[in-house]
Amino acid sequence: MPATLHPASTPTHLAAAGSLLLITGGSRGIGAATARLAAQAGWHVVLGYASDAAAAEAVVAELHALGVMAWALQADVADEAAVGRLFSQVDTLCARNALVLRGLANNAGVVDRAQRLDEMSGERLRRMVAVNLLGSLYCAREAVRRMSTRHGGTGGAIVNLSSVAGRLGAPGQYVDYAATKGAIDTFTLGLAREVATEGVRVNAVRPGVIDTEIHASGGQPERAWQLAPQIPMQRPGAADEVAQAVVWLLSPAASYTTGAVLDVTGGR
Template identity: 45%
Template sequence: MNRAVVVVTGGTRGIGAAIARELAATCDLVLSYRSNADAATALRAELESLGASCELVQADVTVDGDIERLFDSAIARFGRIDGLVNNAGATMHIGPLAETPADVVRAVIELNLTAAVLCARRAVQLMSTRLGGTGGVIVNISSGAATLGSPGEYVHYAAAKAGIDALTTGLAKELGPEGIRVVGVAPGTIRTEIHADAGDAGRPDRVAARVPLGRAGEVGDIAPIVAWLFGPGAAFISGTTIRVAGGA
């Protein structure tokens, strides 16, 4: 079986790790992580037990040189890439915009939007049939916040994710003739460490009542959809963002 080679940014924790587990049955993986080497190493062992070859790359995707090193590592190990999951992200703060430090606003936009655009740029350089590649798939992890705006919590993050939705739309039109599909997935409130990292570990339970399906989501609600987008059943899907938010 020909196994696709997929790069997953932020691929060793939360939604990213769940996506890696789903992809492991059919794909070899290149996972970036920022700092938790122990968690990354443990996940690699798990993925290899599932049959995937897995390359770990310590990288901060807000640093241009680290983006280059991430994709260079993929090429050095596998000789090509066939897909990218732009997953790395964080809210970093919860509160009204007026109470959000300027450096946090800049950091959130840099991580959630600028880094994703630059990772997509590098992936296109390697996958585009116009540039000598064989095509591929880019999946951008957006957020339900992109359309709700998240007032009082993190409008800076919502604004960045709205940019991701525009990236998905525009890049899909640009790259369709070059053999690359671009699709977004927009999770709602999901139980991951993103909330604790921003200082509000109890947020999923606190906001669950707003969700029509009556609960916060789990990483297992997101990962199978992302994995499906790399398969033949999604071959005619591009330029759209799939909302996975329990009706919210």
């Protein structure tokens, strides 16, 4: 049977009417940039955030100005119960506003100060795995329960945020962070194959050195530009450049793409 082709006049980058996208870690950086671009593509948006309510609400105000519905909901993705409450709130918003959850951007993540593994505390290691890996697993599980045709859903797309550190290992800096991102790559491939016949696509974006606030949280606010000489393009990336890849993978334009890990690294 021949494949169904989109007519040339169909804007395949636009979300279907009534589509809701949940972005974790949406109050700043790549998450906020993804929210703005997604709104321009017609997505309604829920921003999940851990603690900075003011920053999340500021992004929501920007999204409203773009003509879409948007909400900020607090949740610590490392807490399984909190993730369950977050998705219950999303269910309520969908029911009240005639929306369908069709997208998840698993963006929430943490990094820590540069250390060798033999200097890292157990508390640090547990936090890294809980936020960066378990948080993505919890959120993807809840999304599949709502999107998959096996559960009565109408399909959707999940994009996990990985990191080039997962390929490079980040020795002497944060091998713990790199390990969680390597696991995200493997998780993306496995889940994509698991739900491929259920209307759910799963992909990942693997950013390189991006000029966002996350470096300051690791005690190295100038790190992105300090590493520029190691990048073939001789500069760090911008959050918008990563967001473009995320929004494309969420869109119908990527309808035959699943199990992919897309590098946005400036060649690094």
